[in-house]
Amino acid sequence: MRDSIRLTFRMHRFEVLATATATLLLVLAAYVVAARLDAVGFGPCAGAQGPWSPRCEGLANVFFGIAQSEATAVLGLIAILPYAAGLILGGPLIAREIERGTTRLAWSISPSRLRWYLARMLPIVVVVFGLMFAAGSAADHLFAAQEPRLDTANAFDMYGLRGGLVAFEALVMTAGAVGLGAVTGRVLPTLILALILGAVGVTGVATLHARYTATEAILVDGEFVDSGDRWVDQFFRLPDGRLVSWNELEQIDPGILTSEMGPDYPIVSKVVPGERYREVEAREMIILGAIAFMMLAGTAVIIQRRRPG
Amino acid sequence: MTATLEAIGLGKRYGRRRWALRDLDLAVEEGSITALVGPNGSGKSTLLKSWVGFERPTTGRLRIHDVDPVRNRAAAIALTGYVPQAPSLYRELSVDDHLAFAAVHRPGFDRGLARRYLDDLRIPLDSRADELSGGQQAQVGLALALGTRAPVLLLDEPLASIDPLARREFLHVLVDAVRATGSTALLSSHVITDIEQACDSLIVLGGGRSLLAVSIQAAIDGHRVVEADAEANGGVVGSFPSATGEHLMLVRPVPEGAESSAAGRAAAGRAAAGRAATLEEVVIGHLAASRPPRPDRAVGAVAA
Numbered sequence: 001m002r003d004s005i006r007l008t009f010r011m012h013r014f015e016v017l018a019t020a021t022a023t024l025l026l027v028l029a030a031y032v033v034a035a036r037l038d039a040v041g042f043g044p045c046a047g048a049q050g051p052w053s054p055r056c057e058g059l060a061n062v063f064f065g066i067a068q069s070e071a072t073a074v075l076g077l078i079a080i081l082p083y084a085a086g087l088i089l090g091g092p093l094i095a096r097e098i099e100r101g102t103t104r105l106a107w108s109i110s111p112s113r114l115r116w117y118l119a120r121m122l123p124i125v126v127v128v129f130g131l132m133f134a135a136g137s138a139a140d141h142l143f144a145a146q147e148p149r150l151d152t153a154n155a156f157d158m159y160g161l162r163g164g165l166v167a168f169e170a171l172v173m174t175a176g177a178v179g180l181g182a183v184t185g186r187v188l189p190t191l192i193l194a195l196i197l198g199a200v201g202v203t204g205v206a207t208l209h210a211r212y213t214a215t216e217a218i219l220v221d222g223e224f225v226d227s228g229d230r231w232v233d234q235f236f237r238l239p240d241g242r243l244v245s246w247n248e249l250e251q252i253d254p255g256i257l258t259s260e261m262g263p264d265y266p267i268v269s270k271v272v273p274g275e276r277y278r279e280v281e282a283r284e285m286i287i288l289g290a291i292a293f294m295m296l297a298g299t300a301v302i303i304q305r306r307r308p309g
Numbered sequence: 310m311t312a313t314l315e316a317i318g319l320g321k322r323y324g325r326r327r328w329a330l331r332d333l334d335l336a337v338e339e340g341s342i343t344a345l346v347g348p349n350g351s352g353k354s355t356l357l358k359s360w361v362g363f364e365r366p367t368t369g370r371l372r373i374h375d376v377d378p379v380r381n382r383a384a385a386i387a388l389t390g391y392v393p394q395a396p397s398l399y400r401e402l403s404v405d406d407h408l409a410f411a412a413v414h415r416p417g418f419d420r421g422l423a424r425r426y427l428d429d430l431r432i433p434l435d436s437r438a439d440e441l442s443g444g445q446q447a448q449v450g451l452a453l454a455l456g457t458r459a460p461v462l463l464l465d466e467p468l469a470s471i472d473p474l475a476r477r478e479f480l481h482v483l484v485d486a487v488r489a490t491g492s493t494a495l496l497s498s499h500v501i502t503d504i505e506q507a508c509d510s511l512i513v514l515g516g517g518r519s520l521l522a523v524s525i526q527a528a529i530d531g532h533r534v535v536e537a538d539a540e541a542n543g544g545v546v547g548s549f550p551s552a553t554g555e556h557l558m559l560v561r562p563v564p565e566g567a568e569s570s571a572a573g574r575a576a577a578g579r580a581a582a583g584r585a586a587t588l589e590e591v592v593i594g595h596l597a598a599s600r601p602p603r604p605d606r607a608v609g610a611v612a613a
Binding site: 103 | 390
């Protein structure tokens with residue numbers, strides 16, 4: 001077992017080292033920037049009512065300077081990390097073996113291609129998941145420092161770009177790249193296809209899940225939703241209790257939206273409350289995890305059936 | 310003798326029309342070292358790959374020690390040590406890493422035995438695969454195959470890209486190992502002189518079919534070479550050019566009793582007038598006979 005893991009890492013030394021180095025640097029950067037934001041001491045000012053004191057104004061300038069430049073840059077890089085890691089580590093895993101013909105040796109030595117596949121795939125998947133979990137946690141930590149007024153554990157802000165979801169996005173990306181590599185048997189086409197299909201796939205799942213989650217949204221009175229809630233839609237409540245959209249209201253009462261006073265019907269917002277963040281996030285993790293598992297299982301079937309190249 | 314490897318009515322088609330192998334029947338005897346010879350595209354690699362489950366036959370059946378590699382690939386591979394055509398080593402791994410890899414993935418892999426072969430061949434275990442010459446890479450492939458202690462060795466043109474000395478060492482190790490363990494080896498190759506020294510039997514493949522399957526001695530004893538003349542009667546296998554451009558004919562000595570006919574007497578006379586065939590001439594003669602006749606060229610227009 002130890003030999004098997006050692007050999008897999010040896011074969012993918014460059015990819016593992018490059019991904020691990022980039023990830024660890026970004027994790028480190030996230031914690032350093034978070035510490036710099038905390039060190040400004042802007043927290044009490046952020047929560048203060050009324051106009052800021054001159055001291056708070058000064059702290060705000062420093063705080064937002066760091067938040068908008070350094071924190072945004074680090075969070076932006078972490079956002080692309082799961083896609084890059086999935087491509088770099090997943091793409092060559094099988095494709096390169098087929099392309100270089102090493103599968104001829106491996107599959108003639110190992111009576112079980114499944115065993116060979118698991119020995120190659122599992123260490124890489126564990127590495128990707130571990131590194132991206134660290135990256136997602138660091139993004140979570142940095143975002144909490146960037147938004148001192150927000151309870152980030154109960155907020156949909158930066159959804160999918162922080163926390164455990166980052167690791168599951170990387171898992172899907174890796175599984176897809178591994179599978180495409182087994183189909184094409186060539187590294188470059190695998191990387192190109194995986195980049196397109198992976199990004200489309202992950203964002204597609206996120207979009208579909210967001211639509212599904214919207215069906216579970218609740219109605220709250222008022223135009224402004226609590227920070228952390230996911231805003232879905234907005235309606236007017238008519239005197240008879242019916243909820244109508246802006247377009248529907250214009251059909252019912254043409255000109256009301258352009259009148260100087262505007263509509264005086266009470267506004268109702270449809271939101272997914274921020275308290276459901278962890279639950280919704282966990283559900284999407286399960287969906288992504290299941291998709292990744294199915295793709296990895298499908299790859300095992302392809303490997304059983306295909307020629308070694 | 311029992312057949313270790315068998316192909317029965319084997320056919321392999323790529324795409325809709327191109328048959329790499331067609332209606333192939335052959336058997337390789339247990340404990341033999343058999344050479345598989347044929348031009349490029351004759352189906353040698355396809356045949357060897359089919360026995361390790363890398364190719365799925367379109368028609369017919371295969372047997373390796375009574376195991377059907379199509380139905381039970383794992384069992385077929387467990388019986389086989391395979392040396393692929395091109396060196397297929399992991400360039401990032403050292404030679405010793407390859408032995409570790411084989412030990413992880415092949416139950417019963419004898420790492421010590423493989424190391425001894427590599428020591429005999431003076432291949433440093435700590436060298437990375439991409440630092441080795443083509444010959445050394447082929448020898449590592451052979452050591453890995455021998456380390457499996459498999460009863461059947463399938464070697465797909467391992468000698469193609471290596472120098473004569475490395476070829477000699479490779480064959481020496483192979484022959485010693487096969488004689489010591491009683492295993493069976495099927496070696497595809499273009500290098501006839503090496504085959505003659507190392508192998509017991511010969512199978513000539515051409516156009517996806519078996520053209521000749523006999524012992525090396527029978528192949529040499531059973532053919533003679535004569536200078537080609539315009540008239541080609543019974544007993545002629547094929548005609549081919551010599552290295553100096555003379556037109557030669559490979560003929561079979563006429564069986565006893567056949568001399569009673571006029572054609573038989575002519576053929577027997579011609580065979581008696583010729584000289585003993587070399588193994589290379591036997592192979593070339595049979596390959597020439599398998600080619601479709603071309604009206605624009607005298608050589609290769611064969612009347613058997």
